[in-house]
Amino acid sequence: MRSTRSPEASPENGGAPGAGLRITDLGVLNPQRWFKRSPELPGAERAGRTSIVDRFLDLGIYVALVGLFIFFAAASPYFLTQRNLLNVGAAVAVTGILAAGMTIALIAGQLDLTVGSNVAIVSVVVALGIGHGFPTPLAVLFGLLVGVVIGAINTLLIVKVRINSIIATLAFSIVIRGVALILTDGQVKPLLDPSLQNFVSAQIFSVPVSVLILIAIYILGWIMLTFTKSGWHIYSTGGNPSASLRSGIKINRVYFGVFIATAVLAAVGGVITAGNAGSGGPAYANGAEFDVLTAVLLGGIGLAGGSGRIQRTLAGVLVIGILNNGLTLMSVNTYYQQLARGAVFVLAVVLAATSERRKAR
Amino acid sequence: MSPEMANQDGEVLLEARGIGKLFGHVRALKDVSFDVRAGEVLAILGDNGAGKSTLIKILAGAYDPTEGAIFVRGVEKVFSGPREASDSGIATVYQDLALVETRDVAANLFLGREYRRGLFVDRRRIYREAQQILSGLTLRLPSVRVPIYLLSGGQRQAVAIGRVLVGGADVIIMDEQTAALGVQESERVLQLVRDLRDSGKAVILISHNLQQVWQTADRVLVMHLGRVAGIRTRTQSSIDEIVKLIVYGADDSGAEDDDLGTDVKDEQ
Known part of the structure; x- marks a missing residue:
């Protein structure tokens, strides 16, 4: 007698039973996805060419940067003074360092919303460390270690527990800020030793150390992303995790490295914040994630992962820094400044979505 | 080279013996x-x-067999993952092609296999070898620096096949490669397949479209309800015979395949 089994009953028609599947416990490796075809472009007419619009979107951030610079230079006599430019530099240093980390995370297709509370708790830990009589370098080391721990917990939540990185880091950021509040009893803790303040505000060739750290991080980040195997793997993991895994890239290790890098960079931002403010506070860098995201998205780092250039993030950071500074110089009401920042954030998201849709066509 | 001249005396590169697979209680292969x-x-x-x-x-x-063994050049192999299979010379061109859309052609060709010089990726060597690999394929690409999202379907196929060559595979499995392509692009991909064969590779073509692969295949293995219904040399068979095998299976297989499929599930 012929078997009565209908072909639809086969495990390979989509109803694959879980038992026996080895690599499918990773969401990205769901075999169902293997059958999805990459979007196809309409034939050869678009093959290998970028349109003028794509090119404009590519250069837009640099155009905006130069445009704003010229505009404020003309609009305010104070804008081009050395003192003001140093102010801009100091103001963008922390945001810029956080944005470098966020860029790496976004290229890997992840998001890290703990960076703001990371800054706060690290500034608190540094202040408390010095308060307990530890020498400043050791207190700074404690702060950076806190960053490593935050990065490791983020990785655990996202890779092992497999929670979406937006939700995981948003939730965890609330926990971190809670811990910072408990540690300080809600108070701002002054640095009892001025050496960190002196270090951060020291100038080499009249450039503040915080700005030099910013520049060094972007140069290192650019080299890492463009020229090292780790950098290439971050791009490919963000662009197509399933394909990367099937090509033998250990994507969980990539995610681990990315979240550690992001968190340690945020911790560096926390140390500089403590130095700038002369204190550690549990409310510092509240909402910094959104300034950082605005800068990164303005720089054209795709939300979908796998694309973007870190030097463009720096341009995005400078656009926002110059905008904030220029609006203040022109004595625009702070409420309207808030509106302007929100509008730029929306614009950045729209730009990111537009360029992604153009790629997906 | 005509299919009639296909190499029937080539070395056996891959052999499957008695492969069976159970998913829980459901038997998929026997x-x-x-x-x-x-x-x-x-x-x-x-x-x-x-x-x-x-x-x-x-x-x-990607899966462990429940029964049976796989031999590569006569040596038994147990693969713990796709990477091990490809290191043994068996590479798969996946149906979704497994390309990273945002990266350029060269980065995709060398995905996971990037050459290094000291601390850094050896970009010069990667771009040079990528160029060489693609110039060996009949399908032309504008440049190895073009990101995948700008390529046509056939060009993407060429990149996916090129990547298999980078890994040095000599058994190439192609999973439903032509299913999504138009007639012209399918023909180009099948030409790539013939090029691979003529260069001494073994190619396994998976398809449910007999018409498309008939002219390219040297031998045809027909699966029916998880079993081999028959293996035929193309020149000694006909489309009619193959269709019968696909639809009815082997003539003598009906009575004994009771343990296949739903009968076990019925107990649940």
Whole structure:
């Protein structure tokens, strides 16, 4: 007698039973996805060419940067003074360092919303460390270690527990800020030793150390992303995790490295914040994630992962820094400044979505 | 080179012996045995649910076989993952092509296999070798620096096939490669397949479209309800015979395949 089994009953028609599947416990490796075809472009007419619009979107951030610079230079006599430019530099240093980390995370297709509370708790830990009589370098080391721990917990939540990185880091950021509040009893803790303040505000060739750290991080980040195997793997993991895994890239290790890098960079931002403010506070860098995201998205780092250039993030950071500074110089009401920042954030998201849709066509 | 001249005496590169696969209580494959030789195109055909994809995932190292063994050049191999299979010379061109859209052609060709010089990726060598690999393929690409999202379907196929060559594979499994392509692009991909065969590779073509692969295949293996219904040399068979195998299976297989499929599930 012929078997009565209908072909639809086969495990390979989509109803694959879980038992026996080895690599499918990773969401990205769901075999169902293997059958999805990459979007196809309409034939050869678009093959290998970028349109003028794509090119404009590519250069837009640099155009905006130069445009704003010229505009404020003309609009305010104070804008081009050395003192003001140093102010801009100091103001963008922390945001810029956080944005470098966020860029790496976004290229890997992840998001890290703990960076703001990371800054706060690290500034608190540094202040408390010095308060307990530890020498400043050791207190700074404690702060950076806190960053490593935050990065490791983020990785655990996202890779092992497999929670979406937006939700995981948003939730965890609330926990971190809670811990910072408990540690300080809600108070701002002054640095009892001025050496960190002196270090951060020291100038080499009249450039503040915080700005030099910013520049060094972007140069290192650019080299890492463009020229090292780790950098290439971050791009490919963000662009197509399933394909990367099937090509033998250990994507969980990539995610681990990315979240550690992001968190340690945020911790560096926390140390500089403590130095700038002369204190550690549990409310510092509240909402910094959104300034950082605005800068990164303005720089054209795709939300979908796998694309973007870190030097463009720096341009995005400078656009926002110059905008904030220029609006203040022109004595625009702070409420309207808030509106302007929100509008730029929306614009950045729209730009990111537009360029992604153009790629997906 | 005409298919009639295909190499029937090539070295056996890959052999499957008695492969079986159970998913819990559901049997997907039973006693699948075949071999594939250098310079040969073996088409694996079968209706939906015949066991083609399961078989391919076992060969590619994505699934463990429940029974049986795989031999590569006569040596038994147990793959713990796709990477191990490809390191043994068996590479799969996935149906979704497994390309990173945002990266350029060269980065995709060398994905996971990037050359290094000291601390850094050896970009010069990667771009140079990528150029060489692609100039060996009949399908032209504008440049190795173009990101994948700007390429056409056929060009993407060429990149996916090129990547298999980078890995040095000599058994190449292609999973439903032409299913999504138009007539012209399918023909170009099949030309790539013939080029691979003529360069001494063994190619396993998975398809449910007999018409498309018939002219390219040297031998045809038909799967039916998780078993091998028959293996035929194309020149000694006909489309009619193959269709009968696909639809009815082997004539004598009906009575004894009771343990296949739903009967176990009925107990639940």
